[in-house]
Amino acid sequence: MTFEIRPVPVPEAIGTPEAREFEAMAEVGALVEESVWGHRKFAWNPSELLPRFRDEQYQPLRAFAAWRGDRCIGRVECTWERSEGAETLDLVLGVLPEARRQGVGTALLAAARGVAIELGRDILTAMSDVAAAALEAPGDRLEARDGSGSIPASDPGAAFAVSHGFRLAQLERVSGQPVGGRDAEFARAFAELEAGASGYRILTWVDHAPDHLVDSLAIAQQAMSTDPPVGESTYDVEIWDAARVRATEAQAIESGRTSLFAAAVDASDTVAGFTELSLPEGSASAFQWSTIVLEAHRGHRLGMRLKLANLVQLHRVAPERTDVYTWNADENEHMLAVNVALGYTVRGLSALWQLDPAPADRADAGTAGTGATTGS
Incomplete structure (x- = not known):
């Protein structure tokens, strides 16, 4: 035909x-x-x-x-x-x-x-x-x-x-975890980590980054195109600045998607790492997008702190969400270990x-x- x-x-x-x-x-x-x-x-x-x-x-x-x-x-x-x-x-x-x-x-x-x-x-x-x-x-x-x-x-x-x-x-690896009814669990785990943490503050926001963080957030966003494992693939470097951060925020809002961010900020008020959850309108699911800790700031459990902070925020902002999905390179053992500890299980593979x-x-x-x- x-x-x-x-x-x-x-x-x-x-x-x-x-x-x-x-x-x-x-x-x-x-x-x-x-x-x-x-x-x-x-x-x-x-x-x-x-x-x-x-x-x-x-x-x-x-x-x-x-x-x-x-x-x-x-x-x-x-x-x-x-x-x-x-x-x-x-x-x-x-x-x-x-x-x-x-x-x-x-x-x-x-x-x-x-x-x-x-x-x-x-x-x-x-x-x-x-x-x-x-x-x-x-x-x-x-x-x-x-x-x-x-x-x-x-x-x-x-x-x-x-x-x-x-x-x-x-x-x-495509992974998912149920989050419904786990607000107290996430809040408790985050509080325990924060009690023994020093050197970095965790800040959260919805949709629109604070003005004083936009420039360093752009640096961290650009690192997402260079730092994660890429296997044998070719990735183009994405050039980010404050204008691109704001344009991306505006695009998500126009799409009807709510964006939840958590960022680790060092003593100089610079973003050391961040994580993002994307919430489609009318869905019971949330999607874990970028998570990165810049190389100079690794070794402080910031990845776990960031993800827990955003899960706490998720329950506060959108308690109706029942599950979260994420995608990680199969060789990214550190991030996969963090996800497993949070309760993610394998739902499939993306090639x-x-x-x-x-x-x-x-x-x-x-x-x-x-x-x-x-x-x-």
């Missing part, structure tokens, strides 16, 4: 006739997440996605969707860092289960490679997920160089990536794939442009 690949227009507002294709693309993303995890907790709805697609300054987003008639059956989102020297294009590619193995994913990947050529990017990266229940599927296994995990080679995402020349660069195109690929791949393509 034939299908058509075309760019997804970015509407002015959700819920309008002009937003139909954008909303259909987001729904496909949610259906793909559900096919892997059995739920949609990790999916971004159209209202959350729209502000991200409007970012042309730091990490632009462009999407293509696959259509069979008036039904969207797949999509690829392409995002990239605008910083000088950046060389990667990151993809989120998914096809509905019933439309797989029909050339749809290959056509979407071709559209994404056209964007890479247009931008002069030589490296493509992408993720695929394997839920815990599917990790022990029989057959051959794929292992990253670092860490101890592996995924079945038969997993649909892995099979697609390998067949298109991607290599497995890193595995991330980071990287494609380093051969020189010949750039000569004949064409360009994505703005036109439509068809396939069967």
Whole structure:
């Protein structure tokens, strides 16, 4: 059966006739997440996605969707860092289960490679997920160089990536923990740590960082693109300053997501480390995003103090949240140990794939442009 690949227009507002294709693309993303995890907790709805697609300054987003008639059956989102020297294009590619193995994913990947050529990017990266229940599927296994995990080679995402020349660069452990009713437990554990702590204050805030911390928070945010383990993957350095901190805060608020921060501040009132929880509107879940302690400040249990402080804040600000999810490199033993101590358990693995195109690929791949393509 034939299908058509075309760019997804970015509407002015959700819920309008002009937003139909954008909303259909987001729904496909949610259906793909559900096919892997059995739920949609990790999916971004159209209202959350729209502000991200409007970012042309730091990490632009462009999407293509696959259509069979008036039904969207797949999509690829392409995002990239605008910083000088950046060389990667990151993809989120998914096809509905019933439309797989029909050339749809290959056509979407071709559209994404056209964007890479247009931008002069030589490296493509992408993720695929394997839920815990599917990790022990029989057959051959794929292992990253670092860490101890592996995924079945038969997993649909892995099979697609390998067949298109991607290599497995890193595995991330997807973990979750229940938090409902644990407010007293977290408060007690945090108080015990604070009683024996010195040299650093823990500050918390919602959505908007205190003005006097913005510059040093930007330094810590930039370190998130250089300090965590990256396996055999290529990560572009993100350039952060106060303006980017404020722009990111504004984008999260526009997306309807509440951001909870905890920061360790040293005697000079400089951010030594921070952690962030992202709370989607209308969800019972929270998501543990960045956590980092800058190298000069490690060895003081700041990671545990930060996470406990933010869990205490979570119960104060959003007591209706029942669980928290986090993603960590499989080789990041220290952070994984902190998470296990907090009560996180493994829910699955995310595989980071990287494609380093051969020189010949750039000569004949064409360009994505703005036109439509068809396939069967």
